[in-house]
Amino acid sequence: MRALFALLAIMIAMPVAAQQSVPPAPYAYRQLDDPVQEAEAQELMETLRCLKCQSQSIADSDAPMAGDMRHQVRIRIASGDSPEQVRGWLVERYGDYVSYEPVLSARTWPLFAVPAILVLVAGLLFWRRFRRRA
Amino acid sequence: MSWRLWVPLLLFSGFLGLAGYQLTQPKDDVVESRMVGRELPYFTLPPASLDRPGVDSRDFYDGRPKLLNIWASWCLPCIAEAPQLEALKEQGVEIVGVAIRDEPVDVMRFLTQHGNPYTRIGRDDLSEVQLGIGSSGVPETFVIDGKGVIRYQHIGDIREEHVPVLLEELRKAES
């Protein structure tokens, strides 16, 4: 199903993104030499939103801008930034929208409160229901 | 016991209200830059065309507000906004261009066809400036004041009705 929608999206997006002759950024399709850093970068990229494609991470998009973002992530990781610093750099520019990993804040607390409440409710439910005879 | 039976209905009504409200809202898919009100990051871009110099972030510290136009020769809406950029230039606005992932040949062809309103055009092959100022597409236009601070972001192509808005923002950036 998703493939269908992606195809439709490509069809819609295509006329705007006509032929771009410039090759992709160096680190858009190239891994870092250090496997530890590459693993960090990869894990981070899977949690960053491709801004052009709206509903894909930059780790699985062929959009040129996603490639440029991957390049930024890789060179920043390679220069010694931690993944969270890189995420912070992007969030500073695009807001929480760019990161698929919500952090606890005034705007996102229900995302964490509700599961916590669910755990409590589930616990209470079991306790009340089964305390009589086990 | 009985009040709990109403909880599902209550939650569902909340969802209905929210969804109904959102359906009436125009869908805007733009991602606004968080850099408005903050200083430009440091950057230097080589020229993207033969007849205009490249762009350096220090160019924006000369005391005069400017427009920073993110565009590309491969972008169709950029053709649509070319007359408006021309009109802004006529009004004495200084427009600095940043061409995203673009070859000089294509840039030159675009400028001969659709006019060249730019005083400088930088070549941003890696979207470095674009990412640096929180722009998420082409075209986008930023108002930068004389001290290198981003004051306003316009997303999408500039239509006729946007020209006075941009002029007003430039005037505000003057002070």
Added chain:
Amino acid sequence: MIAEIGLAALWLAAALAVLQLAGGLAALRAGENSDLAALTRPAAVLQGGLVAISFAMLLWLFAITDLSVKLVAMNSHTAKPLIFKLSGAWGNHEGSMLLWVTVMALAGALIAGIERRLPEKTMQATLAAQGFVALGFYAFLLLSSNPFERLPEPVIEGLGLNPLLQDIGLALHPPTLYFGYVGLSVAFSFAVGALLTRNVTPDFARAMRPWILGAWVFLTLGITAGSYWAYYELGWGGYWFWDPVENASLMPWLAATALLHSASVLASRDALRVWTIMLGVVAFSMSMLGTFLVRSGILTSVHAFAVDPERGSFILILLGLYIGGALLLFALRAGTISEGERFSIASREGALVVNNVMLSAILAVVLLGTLYPLLTEAFDVRVSVGPPYFNPVSAVFVFPMLAVMAVGPLLRWRRDSWSRISREMALTGALLLVALVIFGVVSQVALLPLLGLSFAIALGVASFLPLRGRNLRRVPIAVWGMVMAHFGVAVALLGMASESAFSTERLAALAEGERTSVGPWAVELQAVEPIAGPNWTAMAARMAVSYDDGEPIEIAPQSRNFWAPAQQTTESVLVTRWNGQLYAVVGSSSNDGRWQVRLWWKPLVTLIWYGGLLVALGGILALIGRVRTDLKRRAAVRKGAARRLEMEKVS
């Protein structure tokens, strides 16, 4: 003429749905013997026939490519192969709605025709609910999405010849989901009928169960197929993205899974009455909600299908009427329905309750994460909720559920003792512990995949334990179904965890003749050649790949350029071995003549979808088992009645 017949049949069907509703309501007011009530069942049966005619007409129009009909002109083309002409009938908003209502009316006809276990009053109420739901869809079709609309002038050629959409998978995927949704709508109608007549009995659960099982099988297949497709089609090796559209298909499945288990408690032990009713309502609301999210374009997803705010409002109104009405009824009535039998935690029911609560919690988490961006957008705040949220938060509930899944089927109904199954529990626990140590300490796998691997192995073994000490030939088919489905969950989990823990990726820029490697594979790019298809040109990268220095295999992934419409796609190549898949993609070339090559080695990844298939197979076995038991019971009842009659005659 054909289009007009189709439209007329649809109007007539709508009128019959009104009759069905009226008949059912009359039965509720004046008793099931009132004149109008006698018409309910015939109305449902006739309605099914009429909608089937209507849909057949639409198929016919697509088969002959009648270009005076707007829908055909927009979505078909004379040069299409027949199979894709036909699938074009439901590959669009109007046609898919007609398909939906067709399946729904046929389901209604079936229950009206054969279901006689329940008290007639409850059946009448159920059919009234069914008629009400169908009526909403008829209104939607006839008032705002008429599939039979004519064009003022026939066009010369149709628009729909996009080769990318001519895919057998794309043709079959949507109906699979609709069958699932419709099955849940039947369960919904049963729940409403039972609420209206306050008649929640084991018989009600038994009547509802085949529909839930069928729906669940279709949803399982739909999700499994959709996931595999995203995996091979999108070219990046991902199989699940927690995208709103994917979540929209997952939520009804979660609800249906919970409903399935609570219905079996109700059927066997007459407990969990209110809860089962609630889940019946929730499961259908999740499928309506999914339809709404996908078609209204309300969530930020470029994957929205046939987006139109007007349709969105219509679906939202239907959603409000159906679900709002049912929940109101629930709030008013559920208090008067008693909970049913009590039981202890160390019992089959106890385990099923834990399973239900966990599934509901997972459903709540997915629902929250999917809708939360919508909520914040109302306050002009945009956030993204993705895998880094869904994975760990749902895991909090998934792993306890898996633990219960391993133990629950071993327990007896009503009351059991832990000591009776202590050996099995010890075995499962030991397996879990050993796996945790091996993967955690020795291979240093990250937490979530580590738990996934260990639980998968423990559950995989534990799911067969219910068969221990039994004569395998006498084990009921439904039990085999349960074993199979639970084992399938373990298999799929093993695939996911292994993919996450052990995948290796290689991005390389290769010139012809250069070599690289990924995991145990050696890969040589031999040549890149242009090839042409009917409406595309492609660069095909001929590669020789060999596993562990074995015999090289030749593969040729392509980067395709279509010209009408102009678009670029990557055609990945998968090399499947028993222990995993090699995934190869070729991208564009750089200025120095090198080609971008993306390679992945994904150990055991295929288990994800084999697991899904096993789960569906388990559902099918359970369905066969239940239906056979029902038929036997029905035959026995008939025989008993006949004998009683004879006895009366004799005396």
